[in-house]
Structures are given as structure tokens and as C-alpha cells.
Amino acid sequence: MEQRLAAVMAADMSGYSRLMEADEAGTVARLRTHRIELIDPAISKNKGRIIKTTGDGMLVEFQSVTDAVRCAVEIQQRMKRRNADVPQDRRIEFRIGINIGDIIFEDDDIFGDGVNIAARVEQLADVGGICITAAVATQIADRLELLIEDLGEKRLKNISRPVQLFRIGLEGVGLSQPEDAETVTRTVSKPSIVVLPFTNMSGDPDQEFFADGLTEDIITALSRRHELFVISRNSSFVYKNKAVNLREVAEKLGAQYLVEGSVRKSGDRVRVTVQLIDATNDAHIWADKYDRKLDDIFAIQDEVTAAIAATLPGRVEAAQRDQLERTKPANMAAYECALAAKVLHHRGTVSDNAQAQALIARAIELDPGYAHAHAWRACILGQAWVHGWCENKEATWNEVIAELDRALALDDNDADVHRILAAVNVNNNALTTARYHQERALSLNPNYDLVVVQQGELLTWLGRPEEGIEWIRKAMRLNPHHPERFWSHLGKAHFAARQYGEAVEAFMHLSAMDHLQHAFLAACYGWLGDDIAAQAHLEKVTALAPEFEIDSFLSTLHYAQESDFEHLREGLVKAARGRSGPPSTAEDAAAR
Structure with a gap:
């Protein structure tokens, strides 16, 4: 004792x-x-x-x-x-x-x-x-x-x-307040948005419930996006069935953007129109319509809600980006710094990553309690870690983990926090833990294209690429202006599903490829028996990465099943030997 x-x-x-x-x-x-x-x-x-x-x-x-x-x-x-x-x-x-x-x-x-x-x-x-x-x-x-x-x-x-x-x-109560907490003011300036009650244009009072339900569902779905400040239903429904001046409504509610729409039933079909307006200049940023057969009105409501909730935040962010490029303020608020950092991160170059790191650090300096910024700093540092754009990989990785801990402590209802935690655990080959965070991210925001595409990636690593393909294509539908890398994810999923022609087609959408993507293409052509194309992509691999070795390449991947590693290895060996039959042991060793 x-x-x-x-x-x-x-x-x-x-x-x-x-x-x-x-x-x-x-x-x-x-x-x-x-x-x-x-x-x-x-x-x-x-x-x-x-x-x-x-x-x-x-x-x-x-x-x-x-x-x-x-x-x-x-x-x-x-x-x-x-x-x-x-x-x-x-x-x-x-x-x-x-x-x-x-x-x-x-x-x-x-x-x-x-x-x-x-x-x-x-x-x-x-x-x-x-x-x-x-x-x-x-x-x-x-x-x-x-x-x-x-x-x-x-x-x-x-x-x-x-x-x-x-x-x-x-x-x-907070246990990690800065010493001068009493003088600190919040500098997050999220875009604010109000969804006005959709107008029932059907002449059918029974459709009123559909219009109101659709409006409420859109408000709820948009509220899941932590980068938006969404005006409550109680405030927006004050203007139901009233002729309003949009600019006055926006000023009264403190909203920068307004969403308005209408519902019209005709025979066995229902049409929903929606538009996004910048209240500061009355500019129409985006509009769309959804024409559906009236089989199940609740299914239509869910579908239209999902489409609007997925598309609209991206349009708001694009408008904010345009404004940033026009104004280029000398002292951006935390939200604006984070937004600019995200844009640079998506470009995916070493110089853009360095600028993104500086901007996201500034966002955190302006507002240490901004969970979303801590999550994105982890994401941006993680990009540098993956590509080797850092002097000390171990120190950078520790920073990634520390930022995610801070973000999670500040707000564990942010889908981005769990999305990035899932990605970090995939990189650690901790796929079970990655699934917990990925499922949490999906539950928090099922219409977020970055979360949806990552679900497809994870399923591919887990040996379920056919399901992964469906999720990746869903992410592309949710965001028609998706980052180009979505095509790379789709190509890898098709390859894992042994769908080589579809994989080649997906990779060909990329405007530029790194040596890893060329390696997947070489393996595709190796399995297709196209020696000339396979050799051409292998030459690209060696030109971009002279020290490339199959085993080193495979060690960077995260397949749960050994058969998926062997499938890729054999495709590369076929490409290296310029033959479609199974390689001998000696050839395999030589290709390594």
C-alpha cells in the first residue's frame, strides 16, 4: 500500500x-x-x-x-x-x-x-x-x-x-483569459445574414406550411455554419406577408446579406426560387431555382434546404473575397484575416502557405478565442507538414495538435475542428479515431463540401471506394466551384475501385499534377496495359521527384487493407516493366 x-x-x-x-x-x-x-x-x-x-x-x-x-x-x-x-x-x-x-x-x-x-x-x-x-x-x-x-x-x-x-x-467562466481580458474586444466580424420568410405564390393556403417550413429549415441549416452570423427566425418572421424595403430591413436587423425566395405549386410540380442580395449596394449575388415533381413535399423540402445551405455560404464567402481584393484594408479583422488565409491555403503552393500562416496567426492575435481560426491554423500548418514546407516537422506537428486542442476546447461544435481532427488522425493511420471525428463533423454540418469530400477520402482508405466515389461526387454537386483537388480524390477512389478508365478521366481534370498524381496515373495505365502512357507518367514522376521509390511512396498512404497497397504496387511495377502480366519477384525488386 x-x-x-x-x-x-x-x-x-x-x-x-x-x-x-x-x-x-x-x-x-x-x-x-x-x-x-x-x-x-x-x-x-x-x-x-x-x-x-x-x-x-x-x-x-x-x-x-x-x-x-x-x-x-x-x-x-x-x-x-x-x-x-x-x-x-x-x-x-x-x-x-x-x-x-x-x-x-x-x-x-x-x-x-x-x-x-x-x-x-x-x-x-x-x-x-x-x-x-x-x-x-x-x-x-x-x-x-x-x-x-x-x-x-x-x-x-x-x-x-x-x-x-x-x-x-x-x-x-473561462480559465484561459488574457491578462487584460477586461479591455479585450472581440474583433470577429462574421458576415451577417437574414433569411426572410419565403412567399407562397401558389394561391393555395395549404402550401403556406411548406413555405414556412422551408424558410425555418434553411435558417437552421445555415446556423450550423460557424463562419456566418444568422439572424434568428423570430426576427425574420416579423416581416412575413409584409411589403418591405430590403435595405431598411437589413439595417434594422444588422444584416449584411438577405435571402429571399418564393414557392409556387403548379399541377404536380413545385418550383422554389431563391436569391442572395448584398444589402449594402442592393447587388444580386446569386440566384437559383429548383423545379421538382410533387411526390413527397417533405423530401423536396429537405433537398432544396440542403442545396441552398450548401451553396449559399460559398457565395457569401466569394463576395467577401471580392470585397477584400477591392479594399485591401491595412488592419483586417480576425474574420477577414481567416478568410484570406483560407483562400491562400486552397491555392496549395509553398509561398501561399507561408502567407496563409501569417494571416491566420494575425487572426488569432486579434481574437485569441476565435475557435475557427485555431482550427484553420492547424489545417494550414498541416498542409506545410504534409508537403515538407517546414524546417522542423516534429515541431510543426506538435503545433498542429496544440491548435486543435485549443479549437476543441473553445468550440467543439465547429464542424471544421472535427474535420481537421479526422484528417490529422488519418495521417497518423489512426483510422478508428478519424471515423469518430469525421462522423461528428458530418452530424454538425452534413452539407459542408469539405466534410463531405473527406468522407469519400476516408471510405477509400477504409477499403470502401465505391461508397467513397458517391460521397466525393456529392461534394462536387454541393459546390460546383469546388477546389481542383476534389478531382484527385475522385481519381484515387476510382483507382482503388479498379475503375482505371474513370480514374484517368478524373486525374485529367487537374490543370497541374504533382509526382504522386502522376504515380497513380502510371499505375492506372500499367493495369490498362498502355505501356506508352504508363512510361510517360513514370518519366514525369522521376522528373519531379528523382529519388522516388515505390516503398517510400506507399508508406505515405493510409490504406486499411494490405490488398490495396499491393494493388497500387503491382500497377506501378507493370508500368515500370512495360508489360501487363504479373511481374516476377526479380522485376518487383528492381522496380523498387
């Missing part, structure tokens, strides 16, 4: 039995996701050690009381944000209690009065709250800027003496 002073955090899930009875599989899956994405990383980051877990709770030891409280606050604040869009009866919420005292350690378990008190204190905490003992409160009073409410002395079950308890106030 070992006895030492330690801080103990006891956490327990509220309503566990009720949730398990209502949806056992779903509750277990969601709890597991919270553990993987939030709770375990928070414990690790704050130097905690999980001693014991039960179905609905855990005991965690910390060497520092401050670390224990920081961890508890982070968990509860982030769980509150996660639950914001979850119905009350399906929320997973925790009570947390913290105590410090002498703990007995034996056989990887802990015992003693200090542990018992922590467990009893947890039971008196509010749902979603934190309860601490006087010993803990005394130690953090001058170290953490927290609201601590004295609950007085309480009698705890099986504890003979009364224990003085305190409640930590979590409302508006």
Missing part, C-alpha cells in the same frame, strides 16, 4: 438508467464519443490519471488541485456547448465532485476517507455543475478566477463529521 496527498475528482452521469432504458445502444455510443473526444483528452491535458470507471462514472487522481478544477471546468463547459442542440431528454450531463486528502493506493485502485468524501460531494453537485470541499476552495481561491459559492456545512452519507462545501459558478 502507498499513502499520499492527492486531489480526487469523482464524476457521475445524471439520468443514466433512464437514458439506457430509452436507447441503450445510442447512449453507449454517445457516451463513448464524449469520452474519446472530450473527457479523456481533458484529463490527459490536465495531468490526471483515471483510476476507476463504471458504466456511468469515474474516479480520477490529480497531483494538483488546480489541474483537477481546470479539468472539471473544461469538461462541464464543453459538455454544455455540446448539449446546446440536443433535446433535454437525450442530453448526457455529469455531476462532478472534487476533494483533496490522504489517499491509499493499492493494486491500481484508491481507497480512504478522501475518496469517499469526493464521491459523496459529487452526489450533491448540480447537474452539469461542480461541487468542491473547503480544502479545494482554499487552494484555488487565489489561483483561478472562478466564482465560488459557499454552500455551508453538509452532512454526507457514511461520513461522521459535517463537511463544508462550495459550488463553482460556471456561467461565463
Whole structure:
């Protein structure tokens, strides 16, 4: 046995039995996701050690009381944000209690009065709250800027003496505020947008519900995009069935952009028109119409909502980019810096990446609490890491991870945060963890083209390229002005599906190719038996990367199945030998 002073955090899930009875599989899956994405990383980051877990709770030891409280606050604040869009009866919420005292350690378990008190204190905490003992409160009073409410002395079950308890106030609390937090002003200037109620042009009062439902669904879908500030439904529906001056409405609601539309039913068809207007100059930025057969009005509503929600943010961003290029302000706000950094990132050159790094760093300097900017700094640094555009790859990778930790702590409901976490885990060949984050990103924003295309990539790595092709093509439909690299993803998926002609066609959409894409094309032609084309692309490979070796190339890929590695290897060997039959062992070795 070992006895030492330690801080103990006891956490327990509220309503566990009720949730398990209502949806056992779903509750277990969601709890597991919270553990993987939030709770375990928070414990690790704050130097905690999980001693014991039960179905609905855990005991965690910390060497520092401050670390224990920081961890508890982070968990509860982030769980509150996660639950914001979850119905009350399906929320997973925790009570947390913290105590410090002498703990007995034996056989990887802990015992003693200090542990018992922590467990009893947890039971008196509010749902979603934190309860601490006087010993803990005394130690953090001058170290953490927290609201601590004295609950007085309480009698705890099986504890003979009364224990003085305190409640930590979590409302508006942040543990990582800058020293001059009181003078810091937010400089994120997101484009604001209002969706006015769609007009029912059908002359059919029964279609009014469709027009209103479509408007509400579009507002909800756009609200998932963290780069937009969307005016609430309550504000926009004030103008239902009223003749309005768009510029006055925009000024009154503080909106830069307006969306308006109409619904018209004719026979067995319904037509929806929509347009996006820049209220500052009355310019029509974008318009479209959707003409559908009236088989299932709710399916049409979902389809049109998805199309508008996928297309409209890109049009807003394009308009913002045009404005930036025209004005080139000397001191851009955080949002504008982040937007310009994204544009440079998508160009995909070493010089553009360097400029993107400078701009995204400026965005964070202007607003350290801007989660979206931290996520994109990880993405931009990750691009430099992948392409070797950094002096110290290990240091750059550590920065990527640190930025994602910050972004996740600030806002784990940002689809970009989870999208980039999925990409990072793919690069680490941690495909199971990548799937958790990818699914979370999809649930947060199912119409985001970058998330959708990444789903196709991940399925290709997992050995399901036919499904991957469908997702990549969906991303292309969602964003007809998609980045050119989408064609590269599609080509790789077709190759993995043994669809060589389609793969070649996809790669040929690229205006320029690197040696990796030429290698895939060489393998395609190797399998097709086109010796001349295969040799031509191999020459491109060696011209662009004189040190190219098959094994080194394969080591950069992330296939889950060995057969996919061998399939690519054999295609390259065929290309190298200029023959379509299976290579001999000697030829294979020579090609390497």
C-alpha cells in the first residue's frame, strides 16, 4: 500500500438508467464519443490519471488541485456547448465532485476517507455543475478566477463529521483569459445574414406550411455554419406577408446579406426560387431555382434546404473575397484575416502557405478565442507538414495538435475542428479515431463540401471506394466551384475501385499534377496495359521527384487493407516493366 496527498475528482452521469432504458445502444455510443473526444483528452491535458470507471462514472487522481478544477471546468463547459442542440431528454450531463486528502493506493485502485468524501460531494453537485470541499476552495481561491459559492456545512452519507462545501459558478467562466481580458474586444466580424420568410405564390393556403417550413429549415441549416452570423427566425418572421424595403430591413436587423425566395405549386410540380442580395449596394449575388415533381413535399423540402445551405455560404464567402481584393484594408479583422488565409491555403503552393500562416496567426492575435481560426491554423500548418514546407516537422506537428486542442476546447461544435481532427488522425493511420471525428463533423454540418469530400477520402482508405466515389461526387454537386483537388480524390477512389478508365478521366481534370498524381496515373495505365502512357507518367514522376521509390511512396498512404497497397504496387511495377502480366519477384525488386 502507498499513502499520499492527492486531489480526487469523482464524476457521475445524471439520468443514466433512464437514458439506457430509452436507447441503450445510442447512449453507449454517445457516451463513448464524449469520452474519446472530450473527457479523456481533458484529463490527459490536465495531468490526471483515471483510476476507476463504471458504466456511468469515474474516479480520477490529480497531483494538483488546480489541474483537477481546470479539468472539471473544461469538461462541464464543453459538455454544455455540446448539449446546446440536443433535446433535454437525450442530453448526457455529469455531476462532478472534487476533494483533496490522504489517499491509499493499492493494486491500481484508491481507497480512504478522501475518496469517499469526493464521491459523496459529487452526489450533491448540480447537474452539469461542480461541487468542491473547503480544502479545494482554499487552494484555488487565489489561483483561478472562478466564482465560488459557499454552500455551508453538509452532512454526507457514511461520513461522521459535517463537511463544508462550495459550488463553482460556471456561467461565463473561462480559465484561459488574457491578462487584460477586461479591455479585450472581440474583433470577429462574421458576415451577417437574414433569411426572410419565403412567399407562397401558389394561391393555395395549404402550401403556406411548406413555405414556412422551408424558410425555418434553411435558417437552421445555415446556423450550423460557424463562419456566418444568422439572424434568428423570430426576427425574420416579423416581416412575413409584409411589403418591405430590403435595405431598411437589413439595417434594422444588422444584416449584411438577405435571402429571399418564393414557392409556387403548379399541377404536380413545385418550383422554389431563391436569391442572395448584398444589402449594402442592393447587388444580386446569386440566384437559383429548383423545379421538382410533387411526390413527397417533405423530401423536396429537405433537398432544396440542403442545396441552398450548401451553396449559399460559398457565395457569401466569394463576395467577401471580392470585397477584400477591392479594399485591401491595412488592419483586417480576425474574420477577414481567416478568410484570406483560407483562400491562400486552397491555392496549395509553398509561398501561399507561408502567407496563409501569417494571416491566420494575425487572426488569432486579434481574437485569441476565435475557435475557427485555431482550427484553420492547424489545417494550414498541416498542409506545410504534409508537403515538407517546414524546417522542423516534429515541431510543426506538435503545433498542429496544440491548435486543435485549443479549437476543441473553445468550440467543439465547429464542424471544421472535427474535420481537421479526422484528417490529422488519418495521417497518423489512426483510422478508428478519424471515423469518430469525421462522423461528428458530418452530424454538425452534413452539407459542408469539405466534410463531405473527406468522407469519400476516408471510405477509400477504409477499403470502401465505391461508397467513397458517391460521397466525393456529392461534394462536387454541393459546390460546383469546388477546389481542383476534389478531382484527385475522385481519381484515387476510382483507382482503388479498379475503375482505371474513370480514374484517368478524373486525374485529367487537374490543370497541374504533382509526382504522386502522376504515380497513380502510371499505375492506372500499367493495369490498362498502355505501356506508352504508363512510361510517360513514370518519366514525369522521376522528373519531379528523382529519388522516388515505390516503398517510400506507399508508406505515405493510409490504406486499411494490405490488398490495396499491393494493388497500387503491382500497377506501378507493370508500368515500370512495360508489360501487363504479373511481374516476377526479380522485376518487383528492381522496380523498387
